[in-house]
Amino acid sequence: MANSVFPRLPGFRDFPPEEFALRAHICEAWRRVAHRYGFLEYDGPPLEPIELYVQKSGDEIVNQLYSFTDKGDREVSLRPEMTPSLARILGARSRGMSKPIRWFSLPQLFRYERQQRGRLKEHFQWNVDVVGEAGLAADAEILAVAIDGLRELGLTSEDFVARVSDRGLVQILLEVLGVPEGAVAGTLAIADKLGRTPEAAVQEKLVTDVGFSDDLAKQVLAVFLAPSLEDLDAHVLSDSRVSERITSFREFVARLGTMGLGEYVEVDLKIVRGLAYYTGVVFELFDRKGELRAICGGGRYDRLLELVGGEPLPATGFGMGDVVLGELLADRGLVPTFQRELDYFVVVVSAQERPEALRIAQALRESGKSVAYSLRDQSLLKQMKVAGREGASVVLIIGPGELERGCFIARDMTSGEEREVVLSDLV
């Protein structure tokens, strides 16, 4: 690869059939689940005007845009995420649509950043969104889809967990503690580091970077680290805005329990999500062993459609990438082994049976069977080897004798059983 005349761009993948099989396996599972929940598939352009991302997605995304100036002097970017495109598409037509809108997509997304395990310059992402429904039922439905997407691939509650939080609740909690409105975003950014940075360092950062007193930093930290909502400070819990928001958040969690997905859900206020536009429930799915990056992230973004000039519609959704998920499946032995499959392989003893072989092959193909044969004249032995290698379940053998009697031999490649048949026996 490194010494190839035309090397691949770093961070991009080739998909020869053996690799493509895993991608197809994942994408097909995603589609099945999305359809099962009544979502409709859509897509948009892989290239968008850069402005679509600059204002709405936050600096984290903008710094990593795979962007350039096109020949028409337009500043463009390969799409780094799907939600802005969705918002734009809906902005143009949502007024005439019945709500809620339930759409999903499987876009290939791009970012310009040095690659690492689970992080390439390109990936395929399952995007599922409910638009036009502000209630927590929509958030629960969305998270259920994400969980089922993983279950469909054979993963269980032993393999992954959904950590859920509510940005609205966190915001209220911070306000009640006396965090100034302007400091909320910075606080969230620092809290996002909890889990991979020592608590003391995070507390220190809250003091130095955001300007909190030691006492406030400690209280803020306690909010994010609370093992459960019940463990929040009593005077915080007594605030009516807090208790109101907690009640509705609990209903969201309880709803997933009713759906039978309780064992997959854990409340964790440390989950804040990097993107700027989230406004309510947010969640991330992780492998239980904690060896990989987040498998999936999502949440509610009620202001985004408005920001891109559309009807002000509440929305909630998630994105799940194929790269980390592929690694998790590999770790758990859930990647199906690549198997060539063919219904029939037609073999001729000598060249004079070729025309009949072609007629049989075409007739079977017309009836929907997959059929192949050697494209060159080869010995019977050779043809049989090829048939085996290509995964034929039945080999049809025609020789001079069969040709004369108007029949051929069907050999079952699993049992080795052979019988004489005519075409009408097979179609």
Added chain:
RNA sequence: GUGGGCGUAGCUCAGUCGGUUAGAGCGCCGGGUUGUGGUCCCGGAGGUCGCCGGUUCAAAUCCGGUCGUCCACCCCA
């Protein structure tokens, strides 16, 4: 973007203190008496030792740079 490990056939790797024509397994191609696969046996093709430069009588082996890759940091679709 910063720091570190690695880079030998399609794949996984071996190559001892620098020393002649660089090896193995798997895979691939061919054959094992022109009507039968998967096992087995035999044979074959395939490598500018990532690339460029340096040290040396001599470099896959030492040094520098570069590209790629992996890991950590940054950050996180």
